[in-house]
Amino acid sequence: MLLEVSLNVDYPGRPGALQDLQFSMNEGEIVGLIGESGSGKSTLALALLNLLDCKSARVRGSIVFEGRDLLALNERALRTLRGQRISLVLQSPMSALNPMLRIGTHFKEAWAAHSPQRDAWKQSACPLLNRVCLPTDDAFLNKLPHEISVGQAQRVLIAMALLHSPPLLIADEPTSALDVITQAETLKLFRELNRDLGTAMLIVSHDLLSVSNTCSRVAIMESGRIVESGSVRQIFEDPRHAYTKRLIDAIPKMPWAREPALQG
Numbered sequence: 001m002l003l004e005v006s007l008n009v010d011y012p013g014r015p016g017a018l019q020d021l022q023f024s025m026n027e028g029e030i031v032g033l034i035g036e037s038g039s040g041k042s043t044l045a046l047a048l049l050n051l052l053d054c055k056s057a058r059v060r061g062s063i064v065f066e067g068r069d070l071l072a073l074n075e076r077a078l079r080t081l082r083g084q085r086i087s088l089v090l091q092s093p094m095s096a097l098n099p100m101l102r103i104g105t106h107f108k109e110a111w112a113a114h115s116p117q118r119d120a121w122k123q124s125a126c127p128l129l130n131r132v133c134l135p136t137d138d139a140f141l142n143k144l145p146h147e148i149s150v151g152q153a154q155r156v157l158i159a160m161a162l163l164h165s166p167p168l169l170i171a172d173e174p175t176s177a178l179d180v181i182t183q184a185e186t187l188k189l190f191r192e193l194n195r196d197l198g199t200a201m202l203i204v205s206h207d208l209l210s211v212s213n214t215c216s217r218v219a220i221m222e223s224g225r226i227v228e229s230g231s232v233r234q235i236f237e238d239p240r241h242a243y244t245k246r247l248i249d250a251i252p253k254m255p256w257a258r259e260p261a262l263q264g
């Protein structure tokens with residue numbers, strides 16, 4: 001088992017953001033965490049990096065990752081862990097990049113955060129840039145974030161998140177800021193990277209259908225709890241929980257598959 005979580009989280013003025021939440025992941029697994037806005041997905045994602053202190057949250061329970069309870073680690077140990085053992089990709093790629101720093105400098109700094117050999121960053125970055133279909137020449141590495149597209153920026157962040165070969169990558173709504181085609185390409189990329197590198201991935205989304213081609217298992221979240229978890233096939237063919245059934249019913253149908261009364 002890579003990760004085993006049992007959590008309660010209260011925010012000031014918002015108790016029960018996570019309520020007795022139970023969740024686990026195996027090594028190399030790619031899991032979709034699905035729930036509507038406000039269900040607690042980002043709270044769980046941030047909790048996994050032990051980042052909720054910044055939000056004055058009260059966190060109770062345990063987050064056992066690679067055999068250690070992350071809630072018991074000091075800040076120094078957590079800094080070593082973040083980016084090296086667990087990395088995070090956020091929703092809005094443009095605001096995750098520093099507008100003043102060139103793309104190459106982002107990689108250099110991300111590399112130097114965990115490696116004493118500061119100059120070796122290119123040896124690690126270039127194969128990853130290739131892998132996410134981005135150029136590796138100086139013309140690209142010298143660009144500033146506003147000179148590349150949003151889809152490219154998200155690929156830069158994905159490559160940066162994989163720089164230190166972490167066993168777990170968390171992506172919080174990684175495609176919400178992208179158009180549908182870039183969205184599909186990015187989700188496909190996650191799947192291929194998971195297959196090729198063996199990195200376990202937790203893909204957070206409000207959209208059950210879009211992650212169903214990407215993930216092998218989905219966990220459905222409602223009001224701070226995981227209400228159901230299973231293989232994609234099992235969730236679609238035999239949803240157990242009323243909320244999961246509602247999510248499946250809400251998936252838009254092709255126009256010719258709609259009820260006759262609605263067809264124009």
Ligand SMILES: Nc1ncnc2c1ncn2[C@@H]1O[C@H](COP(=O)(O)OP(=O)(O)O)[C@@H](O)[C@H]1O
Nearest residue numbers: 011012014017036037038039040041042043055
């Ligand atoms: N810093 C905070 N202070 C108070 N309440 C918060 C804070 N952050 C999130 N919440 C509340 O916690 C609940 C879960 O939020 P969140 O984890 O962001 O959900 P999701 O990512 O699924 O949209 C929501 O009701 C949200 O309003």
Ligand SMILES: [Mg+2]
Nearest residue numbers: 041042043173
């Ligand atoms: Mg969120």
